[in-house]
Amino acid sequence: AQTVTQSQPEMSVQEAETVTLSCTYDTSESDYYLFWYKQPPSRQMILVIRQEAYKQQNATENRFSVNFQKAAKSFSLKISDSQLGDAAMYFCAYVIQGAQKLVFGQGTRLTINP
Amino acid sequence: EPEVTQTPSHQVTQMGQEVILRCVPISNHLYFYWYRQILGQKVEFLVSFYNNEISEKSEIFDDQFSVERPDGSNFTLKIRSTKLEDSAMYFCASRGLRGPRYGYTFGSGTRLTVV
Numbered sequence: 001a002q003t004v005t006q007s008q009p010e011m012s013v014q015e016a017e018t019v020t021l022s023c024t025y026d027t028s029e030s031d032y033y034l035f036w037y038k039q040p041p042s043r044q045m046i047l048v049i050r051q052e053a054y055k056q057q058n059a060t061e062n063r064f065s066v067n068f069q070k071a072a073k074s075f076s077l078k079i080s081d082s083q084l085g086d087a088a089m090y091f092c093a094y095v096i097q098g099a100q101k102l103v104f105g106q107g108t109r110l111t112i113n114p
Numbered sequence: 115e116p117e118v119t120q121t122p123s124h125q126v127t128q129m130g131q132e133v134i135l136r137c138v139p140i141s142n143h144l145y146f147y148w149y150r151q152i153l154g155q156k157v158e159f160l161v162s163f164y165n166n167e168i169s170e171k172s173e174i175f176d177d178q179f180s181v182e183r184p185d186g187s188n189f190t191l192k193i194r195s196t197k198l199e200d201s202a203m204y205f206c207a208s209r210g211l212r213g214p215r216y217g218y219t220f221g222s223g224t225r226l227t228v229v
Contacts (some may be wrong), residue, residue, distance in 0.1 A: 033214050035217055042222065043151075043203055043222065043223050043225070044221075044222045045157070045220035046220075047219070047220075050217050052215050091156070093157075095214045097213075097214070099170075100145070100147070100164075100169055100170045101147075101162060101170060101172070102147075102157075102207075103159070104156050104157040104158070106155075106156045107156060
């Protein structure tokens with residue numbers, strides 16, 4: 001079965017600090033794509049960062065970076081210099097090459113303390 | 115930046131009534147999707163649509179659901195006879211031909227409340 005597990009229902013961090021959100025997934029496929037989506041209180045789903053499974057280099061987008069460990073099927077998100085606007089629900093997701101559906105984790109609610 | 119637009123943002127309907135949720139995907143995208151998020155739960159795939167037909171659907175997407183692309187711009191989700199458990203946030207998404215590596219663009223969602 002295709003599953004995504006986010007083991008941290010809630011996380012909090014002090015403003016300007018660094019936080020890491022964890023994600024593990026289960027697939028027997030070798031070619032797939034991983035994503036982190038942010039869902040602020042407005043409920044819109046916003047793409048934060050993406051990673052191709054065939055790439056060993058970890059993706060980075062400004063203050064956001066990932067630690068992709070393919071053998072361990074782990075895809076964690078690191079947010080550096082946390083800002084109040086980073087407060088949101090964060091969802092990890094993946095899609096297999098050639099498939100259509102994104103498979104989502106349960107989400108991690110991130111709180112930023114001023 | 116191009117957006118996926120969903121209307122209405124919030125709809126309240128009585129149990130048993132039909133509802134149509136509307137989406138305008140990004141204009142040059144060819145793959146369209148509906149996802150559902152029951153309050154406090156994870157986002158679940160409902161259906162994907164390509165080349166004017168359903169390409170994949172989940173177990174949730176039963177005979178009460180249907181999708182349509184009535185013209186060149188709109189993509190709709192119809193629920194024929196709503197149930198209380200259909201109350202959820204419904205997201206439309208689209209992606210282009212370049213493939214899933216570039217991600218999916220989601221709309222802002224329609225909050226459906228069935229009373």
